[in-house]
Amino acid sequence: MADVELRGTALARDAALLTETVREAGLLARSLFRTELKNWTKGASSPVSEADIAVNDLLEQRLRQATPDYGWLSEESADDQSRVGKRFAWIVDPIDGTRAYLAGREDWCVCAALVEDGSPVLAAVYAPASEEFFFAARGQGASLNDRRVEASPGDDLDFARMAGPKPLVQRLSPSPEEISLHPRIGSLALRLCRVAHGALDAAFAGGQSRDWDLAAANLIVQEANGRMTALSGDAILYNRRDVVHGMLVAAGRDRHARIVAHFRDRPLL
Template sequence: MREAGQLALSMFGTDVRQWIKGASSPVSDADIATNELVERRLRGATPDYGWLSEESADEPARLGKRRVWIVDPIDGTRSYLAGRNDWCVSVALVEDAAPVLAAVFAPVSDEFFFAARGQGTTLNGVTVHAATGTALDFARVAGPKPLVERLAASKEITLHPRIGSLALRLCRVAHGALDAAFAGGQSRDWDLAAAHLIVQEADGNMTALSGDPILYNSPDVTHGILVAAGRDRHADIVTQFRADQHS
């Protein structure tokens, strides 16, 4: 992960070739180079595991594997290409549809989040925890404004500045920098899997707005609206959204 982050950083701020894939998703030579490094190292070490990456052609063989690497070589490519620091390398190992090992590395700010199932979350080697309680300070909530405003009712709110990388936005919950973070619809496995475990192991929770669990390595890797927060605050937010749906 550190090697991949350093490679991406070495190309950061340079005139890298970039293009658009699909409808509007930017990609660059830095994404591809970082992806190739991570794939070479991880698949070389674990040839029997499956592979799912934003920058690799999908291999249906992954669906038959119990363990699968899920990778976003540069999460927040728009931020990367704009010269901002809110991008990262994100890698998770998923076993039976749930992440068991995760790392998210933001090279510009030198933040390395790491989690292993049942072993807690660290940031640069120091154990971290999500913020406790149920109160919502909207300056410490990140995500799409219309979504957050549903929680705020009629109150005027000041939102936390946008964080370009979704993985990094979610990881900010794990060390208490944010009270809660939302992912709008259309996020993918590679945006979420590593941050999910990092939040979970930091005494937080991350689910669909309904409270339903997030499952990985399915044929369709797209997800709906999600929320991450400390456990009590997460439960309270899910309850509020459920009540809002039924009112």
């Protein structure tokens, strides 16, 4: 019992730390939004700016200083594989949707999650431009601006509001016009969070997403009475050596089950 109480106290401390830090990071990102920023390309085509680095530095300093025994995985930090052996690890994306951010659009966010043994236990996603702050703690529900949210109920696919790669979404119906495809959302995490408060009925990731794109949104969807998994229905595990994931779907529980069954019967080639 004492161990459970201690863990509960530690999680409450971490939740407060996460909330405060992500809010501060979001305000920093917003202060640099629509200003002249140095930016460059990393890898084949991934944009990064000095704002990404500044926000990453703030997140890393605050979170790691307060929890030195936790692992750390960020899109903008060199990957220290010692994180894999840690029971707890922070997984963050300083600015998810950097292309949107640099283009002056509002569909970007700051996201961070605390994972325990590969599964998220705390999550925060903050979209400062639209003043939306999503938060979830495992077993305690999900909120948007401190108001509890839930994914849309039911399992209908016809005329459901969906977002994600068009060819993938259209495979759900023999009549593509019956699918209501939402305009592209620059941040994958924000796209998934739109399921958590019912703005979308389902959202897809087309493959090659990373832990930092997904971990926070995953818990938020889950705690909003939704599910987010691989198209096969397999759970997503985090803080492994390989942080790349395949095609994913997020939806309310009943609709998620129907979508997974649909792709099981009609597998992608």
